[in-house]
Amino acid sequence: MDEDTEAAASPFSMPDPPRDGRHRVTQLADRLREQILQAELKPGDRLPSEVGLAEAHSVSRTVVREAIAILRSEGRLDVRRGVGAFVCEPNAIAAPFADLSLERISSVIELIELRIGVESQAASLAAARRSPEQLEAILAAHSEVGRCIRDGQSTRMTDYTLHLRIAEAAQNRRFPELMTLVKIGMVSSVPVTDRDRQNAPMPANENLQSEHAAIVNAILLSDSDKAATAMRTHLEGSLRRYKELLVNGVSG
Amino acid sequence: MDEDTEAAASPFSMPDPPRDGRHRVTQLADRLREQILQAELKPGDRLPSEVGLAEAHSVSRTVVREAIAILRSEGRLDVRRGVGAFVCEPNAIAAPFADLSLERISSVIELIELRIGVESQAASLAAARRSPEQLEAILAAHSEVGRCIRDGQSTRMTDYTLHLRIAEAAQNRRFPELMTLVKIGMVSSVPVTDRDRQNAPMPANENLQSEHAAIVNAILLSDSDKAATAMRTHLEGSLRRYKELLVNGVSG
DNA sequence: CCATCATACTTGTCCGGCAAGTTGGTCGCG
DNA sequence: CGCGACCAACTTGCCGGACAAGTATGATGG
Structure with a gap:
């Protein structure tokens, strides 16, 4: 990357340097x-x-x-x-949300605490405002999560998609923007390349699909309060499981 | 160094303009x-x-x-x-929340809707977790808002500081991080240069101090639910005022 | 009609210079 | 000797002009 050894001392010989590709x-x-x-x-x-x-x-x-x-x-x-x-x-000046990681459980817990506030509000607004197309997208994402569960795949990405679809249905750009910001805290930043880089063990939630269903159903029925409550219950359940994981140790 | 003969159009008469306070x-x-x-x-x-x-x-x-x-x-x-x-x-633009603006009321409304979720959660956690020092900082910020009101100054900056202090007391980095992210949506990015350029009219809230007091008091009493409710009430009031402003038109 | 070229416009960089703010030292005076 | 005023050096803020290089557009010639 260093090749500009010559100085070229002549006055106006080289105002523009040998193009290094950048300014x-x-x-x-x-x-x-x-x-x-x-x-x-x-x-x-x-x-x-x-x-x-x-x-x-x-x-x-x-x-x-x-x-x-x-x-x-x-x-x-x-x-x-x-x-x-x-x-x-x-x-x-540290870039906010720059240190999100699935590796550190404390980071996941911090994030879920934030998401409880944000996403319950998003679910409330989504129930009141979702367009038919957005409702379809939510239902589709919900089905995708179910498919992943049946196929034994990780639900991390599809789960994120469902939450993102709900945030989008809130008809407020800030919610999906924030979701993209916290995405790498929900799905692995490393694309799970080869060896199973087991991230935070992601305690399996047997009730995942039913909790999601409660949220989706409330949005379907345009019941804002119920949607917010269902989302809060869902996330608080995740929060509890991760806290238990933190207490019991990751190894177990 | 007498150059102030005419100072009108001479070539090097006035390289530095009358100090406008900023660069x-x-x-x-x-x-x-x-x-x-x-x-x-x-x-x-x-x-x-x-x-x-x-x-x-x-x-x-x-x-x-x-x-x-x-x-x-x-x-x-x-x-x-x-x-x-x-x-x-x-x-x-890489950074979300990059288009926050006090000029566009719709942007302010969007932001408040997000803040309702985030800050009510933050207030709840703050009530449960605040350290004595953080409580003092909250009380001090609350007093500063009152001082600005009495002095007839804008409460924008001090109001932001109070909300930031509460977010800090939640003992979760994500909350103050998010507050710094939305700061320019709460206080003008342009420091109100001089005349005209009146920003969003910022409907005056006569109950500002009492609403803040309710939040601060709930945090003081470690009442999480009450803190969350008070914060939600406070922000929903702002949301309502801005929506009225949007309906009635900015010109009035 | 089309390829080619001249030209004007724009950005990227360099240069020298002046104004204004800060710092540190010197000098004069009590 | 102590101390305040003054001055010189350094630094940033801004100005204006100049040239190199990239781009676009219209004129020109075939």
């Missing part, structure tokens, strides 16, 4: 971001001055300024006029 | 972002050229470039060399 600004921003992420630049540290960075990376101050502007807009740098640019605390 | 780059980036969020610039539209934007906003091309670099890094603009900058499809 110098993006490159520099990525490099600086990497340095921050790798803790080469620790929070509180002051970056070299703009001219210093320009010389160090063999770019103009314009490029440095644009790169710094990007990192500043990301909340990674705090630039003070006349002083310099300082690395911000990472927790102030 | 021109940030201002311009916010204005362009707002235009995109408000659909003044629809997906697929081409922005004016950099020199055109520079003239239109009375800034240098340097400022325009830095602002565009920020929006590009946010995934809102697709810049093609020799062609121009185009507004991206909003769903193409």
Whole structure:
């Protein structure tokens, strides 16, 4: 990735570099971001001055300024006029929901606690607002879950799809948006490639289909309160099972 | 260094404008972002050229470039060399909740519907789990809201802080994470530059303090159900006011 | 009608410069 | 000697011009 050894000192000989596929600004921003992420630049540290960075990376101050502007807009740098640019605390900018994982049961529990609030509300709204097409999609997804159960397959993906369909039926973009955000906390981020990378053991829920049926039925009947309650019951059941798993230990 | 002879059109008379409090780059980036969020610039539209934007906003091309670099890094603009900058499809933006806006009442309503589910759950958990320190922080934030009301200031920021403190007291990272995600949907991303640009009229809630008090009190008493109900009542009241605003028209 | 080319326009980068804010040291004065 | 005022250096914020390179469009010639 490093081939630009020559400097070409002539004044206007090479304003545009040998096309590396990306902009110098993006490159520099990525490099600086990497340095921050790798803790080469620790929070509180002051970056070299703009001219210093320009010389160090063999770019103009314009490029440095644009790169710094990007990192500043990301909340990674705090630039003070006349002083310099300082690395911000990472927790102030950490991407939300970036550390979702099925591996850590505590993470799954945290997520379910959030989903109880979100999805019971989504189910309530879905019962009141779902279009006929959305109702069909929900019923289809429900059937898919049943098929997976009968076939002995994992219900993780189909279960997520059903919950997503319900969120979509709430007629509010925020709900499906949030579902996509928490998706990797419900289905394995790793596509279960080959060896069964057993994630969190996912305590089998024998009542899964009946609990889902209660939710779907309430939405079918446009009963908002019942839909919310059924969703809450469903998720609280999952929450309880995962908590038991946490107490009893994963090995058992 | 006498250059203030006329300061009108001399070449280097006024590189730095009268301090507007914030950077021109940030201002311009916010204005362009707002235009995109408000659909003044629809997906697929081409922005004016950099020199055109520079003239239109009375800034240098340097400022325009830095602002565009920020929006590009946010995934809102697709810049093609020799062609121009185009507004991206909003769903193409990596970060969900990227199109939150106080300007569009429909966006505020959508957000509140989500918050009803999330924050009532957060209040419930907060009532059960809050530490003494977190309780103090909630009480302090509650007092701050009251101070803003008495001083006639906007309660937007302090209100957000109170809700954030409650989310933090839920002892579940997901809740404050989600709150930071929806922050710009609760407080204006553009700090109310100066005149006009009145944001969403934010229907004043005369019962704000008493509704907050009910929530805070329930958390104080560790009454989970009451906390959840109070939060739900509080947000449903806001939802109702915004819906009325939407029906009656913004102009009034 | 179509291929080709000239040209205008746009973005990417570089350069030098000035204004304004901050810091640290020096100097003068009590 | 102590201390405040002042000044010089450094840094960021912004400006304007210039050139290289990519793209699009219309003119031109076959």
